[in-house]
Amino acid sequence: MAFDLDLSLVDVRAACLDLRKGDIVAGPVNPGSFDLVTARAVLHHVADAEAAIANLVASLRPRGALLLIEPDFLPVSIAEPPEVRAFWDGWLEWSRERGIDYQIGRTLAPRLAALGLEQISGTAETAIYNGGSGWADYCIQTITELRGDLVSFGKLNDPLVEMFLGYCAGPTWWTQTIAFTAVHGCTPAAEQTASANRSARFRI
Numbered sequence: 001m002a003f004d005l006d007l008s009l010v011d012v013r014a015a016c017l018d019l020r021k022g023d024i025v026a027g028p029v030n031p032g033s034f035d036l037v038t039a040r041a042v043l044h045h046v047a048d049a050e051a052a053i054a055n056l057v058a059s060l061r062p063r064g065a066l067l068l069i070e071p072d073f074l075p076v077s078i079a080e081p082p083e084v085r086a087f088w089d090g091w092l093e094w095s096r097e098r099g100i101d102y103q104i105g106r107t108l109a110p111r112l113a114a115l116g117l118e119q120i121s122g123t124a125e126t127a128i129y130n131g132g133s134g135w136a137d138y139c140i141q142t143i144t145e146l147r148g149d150l151v152s153f154g155k156l157n158d159p160l161v162e163m164f165l166g167y168c169a170g171p172t173w174w175t176q177t178i179a180f181t182a183v184h185g186c187t188p189a190a191e192q193t194a195s196a197n198r199s200a201r202f203r204i
């Protein structure tokens with residue numbers, strides 16, 4: 001099953017694929033029924049990531065696996081030169097005000113631990129790129145598309161945007177991009193859940 005708020009860009013149809021439209025913050029899909037649940041590049045956009053992750057976990061069977069893949073903009077905090085860092089600082093302020101959490105990657109493992117998942121581990125991987133590369137082109141396209149909003153929000157100005165676009169065009173400038181953070185864990189076995197519930201009731 002594939003689930004999204006908006007299915008308008010999905011052009012895959014297959015007999016074995018159940019496409020459903022809905023809001024993952026609103027509630028779990030088929031609670032307790034899936035062996036594997038995965039979400040990629042979704043949670044940094046939702047208004048309540050805590051609720052969304054709890055809903056993803058609630059869809060799992062006992063011993064089911066959850067895999068979350070989300071960005072973390074940690075590598076841009078060491079970008080050089082300092083004016084590029086200033087550009088990214090403005091970008092991150094803009095994203096926070098727009099309700100996008102580009103630092104969510106680092107929060108995934110502790111959130112899964114707080115929900116009682118087991119065998120939690122993960123990796124974060126970034127790309128190293130230079131001006132003129134595919135990654136630089138991706139930045140140029142994204143920033144050009146968002147430029148009006150970025151500048152009108154007051155977190156960035158035209159000279160800073162021009163400076164960044166200039167670096168993205170120069171092959172001698174090397175930098176790092178987002179840390180793509182993949183974290184996974186499993187729900188406990190059914191007996192453990194039942195005994196945890198019994199002891200929770202006992203404590204109450």
Ligand SMILES: C[S@@+](CC[C@H](N)C(=O)[O-])C[C@H]1O[C@@H](n2cnc3c(N)ncnc32)[C@H](O)[C@@H]1O
Pocket residue numbers: 003004005006022023024025039040041042045046
């Ligand atoms: C950056 S795209 C990622 C799409 C896809 N998961 C991928 O990795 O290519 C973010 C997706 O999250 C969906 N989305 C955002 N908020 C959502 C929510 N509350 N419930 C379900 N889907 C949501 C958007 O409609 C969009 O398709």
